[in-house]
Amino acid sequence: MNSGLAVLAFAYVLSQFFRAFLAVLSPFLSTDLGATPQDLAFASGMWFIAFAALQPPIGWALDTHGPRRTAAGLMLLGAGGGSAVFALATTPLHISVAMTLIGVGCAPVLMASYYIFALDHPAARFAFLAALMVGIGTLGNIVASYPVTLAAETVGWRAAMWALCAASSVTAIAIFFLVRDPLKEPQTERGSFAAVLRIKPLWFIFPLMLVSYAEVGALRGLWIGPYLFEVFAAPPRLIGQATLAMGIAMIVGPIAYGAMDRVVATRKWIIFTGSALVLGSTGVMMAVVDTSALLIVVLMCAIGFFGSTYPAIMAHGRGFLPPHLVGRGVTMLNLCSIGGVGVAQFVTGRIHSATSGGADPAAPYTAILGFFALLLGAGLLVYLFARDKPTPAPLSNTAKAV
Template structure:
């Protein structure tokens, strides 16, 4: 199982890479195939929404088929196939289809590991294990920054994507060879996602899950690139360095959040406090939208750090899920978390298109404002949630 979890973690490195690399490629894709920020927002949003929509069949497959075949087959077909299509793309539409396929390929990887954690380890360790997997896997976020910018400069973005297609295929085969499924739960109890939605405790958690990851995921995944290029005229390498800082902050935040619920004896207030700090950083981004590049990069890093509460929110929700529905439960939570980023990318793409003629700062002021308002609403609803620590 340990070897299988290591390979799953490598698969999650890929997943984190694919959700974040478009920010670095925005200049090159615009020059080579005419992809605009709106095109890339659509492609990025499609990745997140397809990824989110796949959580329902993935949850069923984890409970019925097991994580081994679920993760290996989807990553091989979707991840490797989508990366190959991206490498051969000649229009923005090809990029969108490739990102949709990659979203399918990446959709089971993290949830397969969370399924194993929920089934094979004590509940009190779930948040820490989830944070470790998320934090280590987030190395892909770093690789999708300056290292990718260097690879694009050295061998071009097409060759870079062909390499990633091969790596995706190799990891999928590694999962097939090393991962072992946990023993299946034998129970006469039946249930579905609809039964989970009847749990009132989840109603106050899911709205925050929908909006908490969206600012850091969408900004790191795309908007940091166009923002830094349009406002401060940074080039691909400089954008790569800036997003490297934000990616490192997101990893640090993940590890910082992981044990806090056990240290402080509360999940609710750890999550609420972190998201309020994220909200404050978004407001400062609006106020200081073109003040100085170092300040903007610092605030992006703060948003990345404080927006890393995903595993603790997941643990908070997982505590209200019965054992025989663990697969569908964790994937439902993930659907909201990742789907929120996808919805945000579609909305912010339209916001950018509607405000781009109002001056260079107008689109980004509106985008940061959108994230601030939605996060404030999520925090307000979350105040009514029921705290628990296993």
Template sequence: MQAGLIVLCLAYVLSQFFRAFLAVLSGVLEQEIGAAPDDLAFASGMWFLSFAVMQLPVGWALDHLGPRRSASVLLLLGGGGGAALFALATSPLHVSLAMFLIGIGCSPVLMASYYIFARQYPPRRFATLAALMLGVGSVGNLVASYPTALAVDLFGWRGTLAGLAAISTAVAVGIFLTVSDPEPPEDPQKGSVLDLLKMPVMWAIFPLMLVAYAPSGALRGLWSGPYLTDVYGLSTQQVGLATLVMGAAMIAGTFVYGPLDRVLGTRKWVILIGNLLGCASLGGLILVTGGPVWMPVAMMAAVGFFGATFPVIMAHGRAFVPPHLAGRGVTLLNLFGIGGVGIMQFATGRIHETLTGAEPSLPYTGIFAFFLVFLGAGCAIYLLSHDSMD
């Protein structure tokens, strides 16, 4: 199982990469195939949308087929196939279709490992293990920054994507060969995702799950690139360095949050205070726009650091899920977390299109304010939640 988890972690590196690399490619894709920021926002939204929609069938597949077949087949067809299509893209539509396929391919990877953690490890260790997988896998976030900019300079964006198609295929085969499915429950019980939706305790958690990851995911995944290019005139490699800083902050935040619930004896207040600090960071990003470039880069890093509550929110909700619905429980929570980013990417694309004009910073100020309002609303609803400790 350890070898299988290592390969799943490699697959999650790819998942993190694919959700973040468009920020670095935004300039070259606009020059070569006419993909404007609005087009790339739509393409990024398609990745998150297909990823989110797949969570319900992935949850069923984890509970009935196991993580081995679920993760390997989807990553092979969606990840490998989607990256190959991207390498051949000649229009923004092709990029959107490729991102849709890649989202399907990445959809089971993290949840396959979380399913193994939920079924084979003590519940009190779930948040730490989840954060560890998320943090190590987030190396893909770093690779999607400056290293990708260098790869594009050396091999071109088409050659880079072709290489990623080959890597995705190899990792999918590795999952099939190394991952072992957990033993089925001794006393299997019937149930469905509807049983989870009938639990009132979950409905104070879902709204924050919907919006908590969206600011850092959307900024790192796309908007940091056009923002730094349009407002500050940075080159592709300079954008790569800036996104490297934000990616490193997101990884650091994940490792810091991981053990805090056990150290402080609470999940609710770790999550709430962290996201309120995320709101403050978004407000700071609005205020420093137009100042020296290091200031917005620092504020984006703060958004990434404080927004890394995903594994703790997952553990908070997971504590209320019965064992026989472990797969569907973690994937339902993930549906809200990833789906929120997709919805907000579509919305922010429209905001950018509407506000684009004489002032280059105005569309991005509107996008940051949009994230701030919704994250604040999610925190307000989350105040009604019940704490959970295992």
């Protein structure tokens, strides 16, 4: 990994952090700003919606201007500026505005990396490199857990956000100076999003991409905190430790999927099996929803591990994309993934609001888990008809030498 990819990896650590830290800060934002779970669900949803909405123009920018300027500019203005707004927030609305800006700033980071992988590296290595980048980036989930709790308790969450503003700004500047745009061969065909949508094998991949990350992202990014607090009266430190455990599972998961891609001659059935295990774990959670905090955390870790199919599905879809559609194609797939989480945050916020206030504090979370189970079941049903795209044969030693 060269210095450019290393700084993009660090930027993706920040991206993963920003999508997950609200779950840990929820007790502090509730006390200081009066933010309710519904307020935080809306703010988290705005991060994902902004992230998703930027994917089409980012796909165009990657194919037209390259990853260096695309990632650096948005990271500086969005993540740096949004972190400053967050640090100055005095109402829940300010948190939503800040999260929207931060979502804009984080939107190009992973796709810039994937664009470089797709054009500068052999096709046989794409899934492994994609999974490695996700695994490294998911370290942000670790930082957005117990360490955030400690920071909020010691220096305060506002000081922590100013530090993140500085880190995001410096990272953006480093991207501009260290990332190298890949060399592209002249293309005789013009790319467009309509051309991506005309690739019929992708039609059966898009629905699963839309729902596969929705539960993992929503649980880790938001609901794990309110769930443990409202159902089990968990203190902030226990919530931080639980998010830490789930974050570790989400680091190991992508790396495991990447390793399987190199040794198992199928992508479809690896993805299907992992997603089916997420569905099973969700069903068990619904059955034991208020039984044991430890058991719930274990099941959330299982969902985090088996639900880390993002790089595998991305590699499956990438296999059907010609070179001139790589930028638009991977961002279209990413739009489905991130957009699915954003919509799920809004919907589950409404579900929580509609089912809370009764005698059973676990009722909202049973309903939320049921919603995710229905989504994933529908996505898996469509995915059954997807065409497999086995891992490309690795380059021979002779080819590597050349």
